[in-house]
Amino acid sequence: MSPSALPLGDPLPADGSFPQEVLDALPGRAQKPFGLYVHIPFCSVRCGYCDFNTYTSEDLGPGASRQSYPDTLIGELEFARGVLDRSGAPERPFSTVFFGGGTPTLLPAEDLSRILIRARELFGFAEGAEITTEANPDTVTPESARVLAEAGFTRISLGMQSAVPEVLATLDRTHDRLNVPRAVEAARAAGLEVSLDLIHGTPGETLQDWRRSLEEAVAMAPDHISAYSLIVEEGTAMAAQIRRGTLPDIDPDDQADKYLLTEELLSAAGYRWYEVSNYSTSEKTRSDHNLNYWLDSDWWGAGPGAHSHMAGMRWWNAKHPAAYAQRLHAGTTPGHGREILDAEAKVLEHLMLRLRICEGLDVAAYNAMEELQEIQGEPITAGELRRLVGDGLIEEVAAAPSAEHPGGRAVLTLKGRLLADAVTRRLAP
Template sequence: MPSTLPLGDPVPADGSFPTAVQQALPSRAEVPFGLYVHIPFCSVRCGYCDFNTYTAEDLGPGASQLSYPDTLISELVFARGVLDSMEAPERALSTVFFGGGTPTLLPPEELARILTRARELFGFMPEAEITTEANPDTITEETAHILAQAGFTRLSLGMQSAVPEVLKTLDRTHDPANVERAVKAARAAGLQVSLDLISGTPGESLEDWRSSLEHAVALRPDHISAYSLIIEEGTAMAAKIRRGVLADIDSDDQADKYLLTEEVLGAAGFDWYEVSNFSTSRATRSAHNLNYWVDSDWWGAGPGSHSHMAGLRWWNVKHPAAYAQRLSSGTTPGHGREELQDEDKVLEHLMLRLRLADGLDIAEYNELPELARTQGEQITPATMDSLVQDGLISAQAAAPTADHREGRAVLTLRGRLLADAVTRRLAPE
């Protein structure tokens, strides 16, 4: 089953923010604002999945796929009301991302209806990026056309692997041949295409992974996310590994596969812009995911969704039935929340920007007011020199002038393999 939610502080019934956060909202008027829409339904629950998803048998009374779009729209209306009540600055949405679960288990007309209501309530920025995730088996030419007509600009397909045995181990049910059909349907509708891949599945060889990468590249997508498999406690796959039915993942194998990913995707014209994400150009990077990585704001709608506004995080109740009950009674679906402390803000600024190809701006980091308030240590030229000498950050990016602090910490390929270790060396003690 999905992991448990953090506890946090209680969320007021009206969803209002703490006074300090309300006062900070006007200063965020130019910060990108995104919307995440969670569709928690799957036809089959994959053995590795730790997301907040439900099959029809899991739902029980009080929730259904049929009524879910209306329930979700009621949260969008609630969100608009919360922001208006606090006189938050008007911000049109720069990105919308439908994730899951499998959003395309809902009829495309329902996804279109949800998107239309979001546009009416918040407005969209010109050239807003509008994405939905999809299982390849759920995409037809008609589906893709309806989504494009509604305003979707991007389709993110859960390919995961091109090798049938690997897909079987992952409990993925789609036909690999349908990935190509889904890509063609998306292209015909004028949608950008992203493919998700997972490396390190128990039993997957290096050649299996090469085959998946080459199949993905041959489909000519705009973007590829290549994630290493993480075994989460409480999942069916974790239980199989514990019983010895499947071999555990191997960190050396994961590293070899990451190096192969860089080799194959780099040769095909894909550049990394985040440790696990590759695109054909800046224009095809995932703007929505970049919002997460650079401290922008977003509202997460749906059961178990997380949100962030001006240093406040909150998360919704998990089960669709509890989520529907809260909204039907006119109260927030929020389960808990937390205000980020200065130490958290400093560490997240460091950790997230370091994962990006644009890197960590050293001068910007050293001037963070949160760093000064916590009396944290600035990043010194000596520390940068040490990381350059160890081959973990780019010498060229680190020192465009004689003063390292005017440069950026940009991970080398070796540094990407050891990103957590680099973060620890840069983080204030």
């Protein structure tokens, strides 16, 4: 997924080649998971809260219509294969693939399958690879789910968002809420795992509305539930409505109450949090692709505005689908800009992302980071862990030293999850 405004960054060479420091680091990444993100930028309607790089037109210029887009995307996968071959990077099959958007399933299932099959031919898939597509519930049928499963998809993530018609209307979601259980049934019949995406904190949504959404989601017994707190981004239609006073502003206390209700109801139904906004029925049904992001793995992002990461370097593609297609058709990188993370950024990201997951931050590993020494940052002390335990922000048992974690771990409590940013600031160097 891509923000509405791309960062500037440094330009990429036309052939997409990596700088020497990334080339030097790649052999050491051989055992890290390698993921593929595929961006499908088409939507039938642009939701008022959406800040992603999406478009409602079916034809966005040469090479960017819905009909030609799959071939353009495949062109980037072939370009990526060449870049990695020339770099001498260790051979790594994709361990996860995630089709996001936009609405990937606005494309025919046969087109999504064709993209996936070409990715397998070019890179290979690791044994047990997790392969997901997002979907609008209205676009999933028994036949399309069967086609996706036969091509190798293992998981479908349905944008349910809410079970309350008025809330869906405020979010500009046009899907029929009754199609959510139908889509779940179709996915299950095809042998696919199911995740449901929910959003809480929509202006005007009551606590009872949110309870209804959670209860209806749980009743469908998905393998995984993402329950995100709504963030109103500047430049969106919803931000303008709030500024004009036609919608009430977001209430942080209301969002906290809804997060507490989420934990209560999902825990009672057998779901366990493994990331601040994500719950699964078991470790096997976690989103491996999202865990790759949180655990500093590598991924290639294909599609307009898509972001990639390799060995401490990030880059992002041209935002508009037509500009993206033009670059690929000219035989040059679709990349718009890149940055190499400095030591301070690596330390802060490691701290922030590890705190978001249920395994928490391994304090000894954090304190031993070369980048922490490079910036002469203060290590996390046992005293600071005790203070956080005393404030009810991290778990006491996890914070105690053990043979496996001699410095202890910082694992957020429920209160700590509500104040995750504050915990990060307290531990930051």
